[in-house]
Amino acid sequence: MIEFDSVTKIFQEKDRVFTALSDISLSISKGEAFGIAGKSGAGKSTLLRMINALEEPTSGTVTIEDTTLNNVNKIHLRSLKKRTGMVFQQFNLLYNKTVAENVHLPLELHNHPTHLTVEEALHFVGLKDKKDQYPSQLSGGQKQRVGIARALITRPDILLCDEPTSALDQNTTEEIVQVLKKAHKAFDMTIVVVTHDLLVIKALCQRAAVLENGELETIIDVSQSNKQTADRPYYERAIEVLGSD
Amino acid sequence: MIETINLYFEHVLEYLPRMLESLGETGIMLFFAILAAILLGIPVGTLLFLTSSGNPMEHHLLNRLVNTLVNIIRSFPFLLLVVAMQPFIRQIYGRATGDPIAASFPMIVIAIALYARFVEQSLNDIPKAIIETAQSMGATTWQLVWKFLYVEARSSLVIGFTTAVISFVSYSTIMGVVGGGGIGDFAIRYGYQRYETDIMYTAIVLIILLVGLFQWLGLKVAKILDKR
Ligand SMILES: Nc1ncnc2c1ncn2[C@@H]1O[C@H](COP(=O)(O)OP(=O)(O)O)[C@@H](O)[C@H]1O
Ligand SMILES: [Mg+2]
Numbered sequence: 001m002i003e004f005d006s007v008t009k010i011f012q013e014k015d016r017v018f019t020a021l022s023d024i025s026l027s028i029s030k031g032e033a034f035g036i037a038g039k040s041g042a043g044k045s046t047l048l049r050m051i052n053a054l055e056e057p058t059s060g061t062v063t064i065e066d067t068t069l070n071n072v073n074k075i076h077l078r079s080l081k082k083r084t085g086m087v088f089q090q091f092n093l094l095y096n097k098t099v100a101e102n103v104h105l106p107l108e109l110h111n112h113p114t115h116l117t118v119e120e121a122l123h124f125v126g127l128k129d130k131k132d133q134y135p136s137q138l139s140g141g142q143k144q145r146v147g148i149a150r151a152l153i154t155r156p157d158i159l160l161c162d163e164p165t166s167a168l169d170q171n172t173t174e175e176i177v178q179v180l181k182k183a184h185k186a187f188d189m190t191i192v193v194v195t196h197d198l199l200v201i202k203a204l205c206q207r208a209a210v211l212e213n214g215e216l217e218t219i220i221d222v223s224q225s226n227k228q229t230a231d232r233p234y235y236e237r238a239i240e241v242l243g244s245d
Numbered sequence: 246m247i248e249t250i251n252l253y254f255e256h257v258l259e260y261l262p263r264m265l266e267s268l269g270e271t272g273i274m275l276f277f278a279i280l281a282a283i284l285l286g287i288p289v290g291t292l293l294f295l296t297s298s299g300n301p302m303e304h305h306l307l308n309r310l311v312n313t314l315v316n317i318i319r320s321f322p323f324l325l326l327v328v329a330m331q332p333f334i335r336q337i338y339g340r341a342t343g344d345p346i347a348a349s350f351p352m353i354v355i356a357i358a359l360y361a362r363f364v365e366q367s368l369n370d371i372p373k374a375i376i377e378t379a380q381s382m383g384a385t386t387w388q389l390v391w392k393f394l395y396v397e398a399r400s401s402l403v404i405g406f407t408t409a410v411i412s413f414v415s416y417s418t419i420m421g422v423v424g425g426g427g428i429g430d431f432a433i434r435y436g437y438q439r440y441e442t443d444i445m446y447t448a449i450v451l452i453i454l455l456v457g458l459f460q461w462l463g464l465k466v467a468k469i470l471d472k473r
Contacts, residue, residue, distance in 0.1 A: 052381055054377065054380060054381060077383070078383040078385075079383075080383070081380075081381065081382060081383030082383050084381075086378075086381040086382075088374065088378065090374060092374045092375065092377070092378040094375070094393065094396055094397055095397065095472060095473040096396050096397055096399060096400075096470070096471070096472045096473065097396060097472075105382070105392065106382050108388075108392060109382055109383065109384050109385075109388050109392070110383065134472040136472065136473055160381075
C-alpha cells in the first residue's frame with residue numbers, strides 16, 4: 001500500500017516560491033494499477049517521484065507498506081528503491097551499453113534474491129533477438145521495451161511509470177500499454193502511471209487521480225472497456241474516441 | 246642534391262644517440278604526467294563534478310576550494326610554476342634539477358589540474374536523466390560514478406585525455422631550464438644554441454609526429470568506445 005497523507009511540496013528558487021503539490025491525500029492499494037492524470041506542470045511527476053524518495057515532501061508524509069519515508073535512513077531508502085522499478089518518458093538507457101547490459105544493470109547495484117534473468121526479461125518484452133544491439137540501433141518503442149525489461153528484471157513490488165508513452169506515436173503507445181498490462185498481470189505488482197494521455201490510463205488503470213495546479217481534483221474509478229483496444233478496427237476506436245462527449 | 250641528402254643523414258646519424266636519449270627523457274616526463282592524470286586527475290575531476298551544486302555530493306566549500314586550486318595551477322605561467330616548485334622538489338626528491346624525474350614534478354601538478362578540468366567537463370555533458378536513473382535504482386555514489394557516469398562519458402574522457410597528453414608534450418619541451426632534458430631541450434640546445442638548424446628541425450618534426458600519433462590514437466579509441 002502507498003499512502004499520501006496531506007503531502008505538500010514547495011520548490012524554493014532564488015526569486016520565487018512555487019507550490020507544486022498542495023495537501024494531497026490518497027492511497028493506492030497493493031496490486032492496483034493506478035493512474036495520475038493532469039496537464040503538463042500539474043505536479044504529476046513530483047507526486048510519483050515521492051514514491052521512491054527522489055523527491056521529499058515539504059510537509060505531510062508518504063508511507064509505503066508501513067514505512068514512512070520521511071524518517072528512514074539511507075540504507076533503508078536504498079532497500080526501498082531496490083523494490084521499486086521506474087520507467088521514464090525518455091527511456092534513460094545507457095547508450096554505451098548493449099540492450100542486455102542495460103537490462104542487467106539493476107542486478108549489479110543490489111543483491112536481489114528473486115529476479116528474472118536477462119533472457120527472461122527481454123523475452124517478456126519481445127526483444128530477445130536485440131540483446132547484443134546498442135540502444136541507438138533501436139526504435140523508440142523498442143527502447144521503451146528495454147526500459148521496461150530493465151525495470152522488471154528485479155521483480156519489483158512497485159512499478160513507477162512517468163509518461164511512459166509520451167515520446168511515442170499512437171501505435172507504439174498501444175504496444176507499450178499492452179506490455180505494461182501484461183506485466184501487471186504476470187508479476188503481481190502495484191503500478192503507478194503518470195501521463196497526460198487519458199487513453200493510456202483508460203486502457204491500463206483501475207483508478208486514477210486527476211491533478212490540477214498541484215491540487216487533487218478527484219479520484220475516479222476507471223470504467224474499463226472489455227474490448228481490447230488494440231484488436232479492434234481503427235474506425236471503431238475513432239468513433240468511440242471522437243464521437244463520445 | 247643527393248650529396249646534400251647524404252650529408253643530412255650523416256649529420257642526423259651523428260646526433261641520433263643523443264636524440265634518442267632525449268626522447269627517452271620526454272618519455273619519462275610524459276609517463277609521470279599521464280600516470281598522475283589518470284590516478285589523480287580523474288578522481289579530482291569527478292570530485293569537482295559531484296560536489297557542484299545540484300549534484301549528488303553537493304558541497305559548496307569543498308567545490309570552491311578544489312576549483313580555486315585547479316584554477317590557480319592552470320593560470321600559473323608554466324615556466325614560473327617550474328621555478329616556484331624548485332624548493333619543494335628539493336625537499337622531497339633531494340634534487341630539483343638535472344634529471345627528468347625531478348622535472349616530472351611540475352608536470353604532475355599541471356597534469357592533474359588540466360585533466361581534472363577535462364574530466365569535470367565530460368561528466369557535465371552527461372544528461373542529468375542518467376543521474377536520476379541511477380538514483381531511482383538506489384545506486385550508491387560509487388556505483389553512480391563507475392556504472393553510469395564513466396560508462397556514458399568514456400569516449401569524451403578519452404578525447405580529453407588525448408588533448409591533455411598533447412599539452413603535456415608541449416609543457417615538457419621547456420623542462421631544459423631545470424636540466425630535465427627531453428626532445429624539446431634537445432632542439433633548443435643543438436638547433437638554437439649551436440646553429441645546427443637541420444638537427445633542430447628534425448627534432449621539431451619528431452615532436453609533431455609524436456603529437457600526431459597521440460591525436461590519431463586518441464580519436465580512434467574514442468570512436469571505438471562511442472556507441473551513442
Ligand atoms: N526541482 C524543481 N525546482 C523548481 N520547480 C520544480 C522542480 N520540479 C518541478 N518543479 C515545478 O513543479 C511543477 C510541477 O512539476 P511536475 O511534477 O514535473 O509536473 P508534471 O509532471 O505534471 O508536468 C512545475 O511547474 C515545475 O516547474
Ligand atoms: Mg512530468
